[in-house]
Amino acid sequence: MLDLRDDAVIRSWLTERDPTRLETLWEAADRVRAAQVGDEVHLRGLIEVSNICRRACAYCGISVHNKAIERYRMNREEILDCARRAKELGFGTVVIQGGEDPGLTGPFIADCIRAIKAEVNLAVTLSLGERTDDELALWREAGADRYLMRFETSNPVLYAKIHPAVANCPSLDRIAMLRRLERLGYEVGSGVMVGIPGQTWDDLVQDLRTFQSLDLDMIGIGPWLPHPATPLAKDIEAFDTPDQQVVNDKLTTLKMVALTRLLVPDANLPATTALATIDKDQGRELGLMSGGNVIMPNLTPPRYRVLYELYPDKACVNETAEECDVCLRGRIARIGRTVGVGPGQSPKQRRKAAQQSNANRGAA
Ligand code: SAM
Numbered sequence: 326m327l328d329l330r331d332d333a334v335i336r337s338w339l340t341e342r343d344p345t346r347l348e349t350l351w352e353a354a355d356r357v358r359a360a361q362v363g364d365e366v367h368l369r370g371l372i373e374v375s376n377i378c379r380r381a382c383a384y385c386g387i388s389v390h391n392k393a394i395e396r397y398r399m400n401r402e403e404i405l406d407c408a409r410r411a412k413e414l415g416f417g418t419v420v421i422q423g424g425e426d427p428g429l430t431g432p433f434i435a436d437c438i439r440a441i442k443a444e445v446n447l448a449v450t451l452s453l454g455e456r457t458d459d460e461l462a463l464w465r466e467a468g469a470d471r472y473l474m475r476f477e478t479s480n481p482v483l484y485a486k487i488h489p490a491v492a493n494c495p496s497l498d499r500i501a502m503l504r505r506l507e508r509l510g511y512e513v514g515s516g517v518m519v520g521i522p523g524q525t526w527d528d529l530v531q532d533l534r535t536f537q538s539l540d541l542d543m544i545g546i547g548p549w550l551p552h553p554a555t556p557l558a559k560d561i562e563a564f565d566t567p568d569q570q571v572v573n574d575k576l577t578t579l580k581m582v583a584l585t586r587l588l589v590p591d592a593n594l595p596a597t598t599a600l601a602t603i604d605k606d607q608g609r610e611l612g613l614m615s616g617g618n619v620i621m622p623n624l625t626p627p628r629y630r631v632l633y634e635l636y637p638d639k640a641c642v643n644e645t646a647e648e649c650d651v652c653l654r655g656r657i658a659r660i661g662r663t664v665g666v667g668p669g670q671s672p673k674q675r676r677k678a679a680q681q682s683n684a685n686r687g688a689a
Pocket of ligand 1: 387477636
């Protein structure tokens, strides 16, 4: 096990480029992954329910900055159809993700969750951005199991730049919201982008420390990828920190995944689509071999999928759900891993449940 108590050590791993030394990092992360979460790779079927978004995030291709894109919102039956497909393909979880779309109302999402639970009884993860406490409580009561919301960067100054407040829609403190989600009983996921213009190596160290302090169930890490319709891509020099700038490349992303596995050993870590986008041949496999244990195959109907354009040339955009499933299962098998069965609950939740039952036994 590598000793990562010192921030300077983490920083030196992040900037390390020597392949022989890096072998130590990959091996340590893979060993901890095998010991903590095993060889199973859990598949979470992703349903991109809406590309309508009220936010002005400077990085995101479906933000209000993109005036050219056609907008869509899936209806209840379309969402249920995707959930049925997830069940047929043997996935244990569906992830309902979208822009921050006011048309995805509290009652509408609650109704979709109840219908999914009643018909296919899969675990339901939501990823719908910053929502009110009442909505989050309503969805939890309706049966939602998990909520995913990246804090994107732990640097508050950079975050305010890339995630500005918009009229009639205050920007919530995402860290505080993640803590509220945990209190509501959700399994909580978050994450960051790597190589955001203006992000420094010390910011990445703080991101890793924030993962630790939040004790997250799931942590998604992907490279920032420039979308030409966004301010970050159009005006990159206005954001850049020339001496300290983190690179948005595959190697840095993989190092972040590996260090996250070592620092939060029992979290679920996806090999992200953004990582698969910068290396279409090997990105998923490398993510899984650097500490990852989750993949989110895309179930969105192809006519909508092309419109959920967070960044150009997104991996898997032109495949059907079945093609995506076959491809990913092949990739998992080729690296000697197996596909997980069931909901793939976070090991941290099992640890918490065991601690609770021990406490109850002690009290009896
Ligand atoms: N609206 C919800 C939210 O903000 O959490 C969920 C959807 S949002 C599009 C999902 C994630 O996509 C974001 O958390 C962000 O990290 C990622 N993303 C958006 N634009 C990106 C880009 N240009 N490059 C890489 N990742 C991006």
